[in-house]
Amino acid sequence: TRPNLGCRELVKRNLIRILPAIRNDLTDWVVAGRIKASQLLVILTWQAEETITQHLEDTLQVCSKALVDDESIVREQINKTLIYIGYFVPINIWFNLIRSHFEQASNLGLLCLIAPLLTGVTCDELIQAEKIFDQLLTIILKSEYTDNFQVPIQNELLRICRLLIEKCQRQLEPNAYRIFKCILSLLSIAENDELKQQCQQTLNDLAVNTFENSSLNEMYEKFASQLFDDLKQTSNDWLRSTRDRFIFETFIMQAGKIYIN
Template identity: 85%
Template sequence: NDENNIDKILSSLMPALVQRLGGNDIIEPSEEIRLKSISILSEICRIYSNGNRLALYLNEWIAVLKRTITDPYPEVRKLSCELTSKLAAKCHEKFHLISEHLVKPIIETMKHQHAKVRVEAINALGNVIRYGNNKSVEESVSPLAQRFFDHTSTVRLAVINVVGIWMLELRDRYSYFHMMLPLLLTGYTDEIQEIRETTDSLWWDVGLKYEKENEEDLKDQINFPNIPKKYPPNLTRPNVGCRELVKRNVIRILPAIRNDLTDWVVSGRMKSSELLVILTWQAEDTITQHLEDTLQVCSKALVDDEPIVREKINQALINIGYFVPINIWFNLIRPHFEQTSSLGLLRLLAPLLTGVTCDELMQTENILDQLLTIILKSDYTDNFQVNIEAELHF
């Protein structure tokens, strides 16, 4: 039958291809023959239903793909990445034993100059880790994060889809949520609507799956939801699972964001400020536990030279003002006002107060008095720098 014939073909073909394509140096000089060789393997993988039989030659498949994924000819790279995705799915029972050998060459090809090659490389990485050793997430997160700076939207969308599938399907996904979460949530900040909508859909599904898998622990939150009295405008509240995932992982995500907000690279500061907006929305009042350090970094970011960074930090502070009671955030920043007078500190007040209702202000009249004392202190009122005066008129 056909499968027996393919067995015979593979027993002869695979050693020959390893010799021609799988060595340290590519022996086969013809781009067309290298491309045709991968095309034949791709067709065999497509029509051969028995993954376990294919896996008998897994070492040979990997030896070839490890080299052809970084082939000088872009079409060979692209087709090799497509074949890698098919092979990972077909041989999933054995693939984890050897998958790590493909991660480095795929990551290298994710930087290729052709966008279509980058997309296939990202998809291949997704499948290699999905069906292979999940531990490879650790070395893949940073290269994937770099792809968010890619000018081609299909590349950024590929990252979102891969990370979303990982968060839904990886066997060991709980161990890596803190690494994957910032990647997926970054999709909310993209300029392309399709990417934002895909992010929202995947994140919602991740939350629902988490709810289902932890139904017993979350049943009170699901059955008796704690609905906030006020909520930032134009935002939809995430489901319980999403909020719980952020709550559990925010302590491991915030330090990196705070660190990146002081980075000398402008693009890094912009991305981290955008992510902080999303995190303060999703974390709700959980952010309180990490608020003092966050507010200190925000006060520095509010005097950033880049207007977009200042704008995003403002939005994050507005979210905080909605979720964290005024007495909590005020008591955290008051000692800093007593020690120093700076434009960054002053700029914290207006966005934080945006989320405070008139009733709350009336109930905390002593805080209002203290706020007025702070902004009317001579260090500010006697300072005739235009920016200080402008802040005093918020």
């Protein structure tokens, strides 16, 4: 239920006075303070609606730190905050604010911003923002992420892929290969059995939801040529530990009885 007009106006007028204190408390060493600050930020963002745009850059920066907080309740509240931001703030505004940070660093906190922000965006908005969608996929395919053995980063990448598949389904088809390659890259280095199963299930969901109930093998066959063209560019330099070699071997093991000339 939308807050009444009086509450919304009161929050909008006083947001500039309250937010700095909340941002400070979110990075405080006192656990109780961080929890209360995260809970208050959710309520303020919900009531402020599009007015939060005026304070967005600093808010997103502190959210990226709070998303890796030791307390799960803080992380949950910040996720809710970002969902509201994704809903109230146009995608071109919030994405342009976080993109520059991805150009300078690749860490878990930044990556964790993407999924909740996208949750508040409709598929049509995402598809229409074609350039932003392309840049977003470029970010999640950065080798600093797809080659990373840290399970939290692998889980977050998979979360983003699953969200895009569920949100866009058949509309995702023009970008499906890049999603496929991201998941395959994760599968190729996953050491956790549960994560491997989740990757395989997500690949199956991509095939079923994006290509009109295609089988997983049909999707492998569809993308085989494009994947091999990509891998050929580095094949002469492969070592035992080369990332593209892992992807190639995983594809061969997963593809079954598909023969490629």
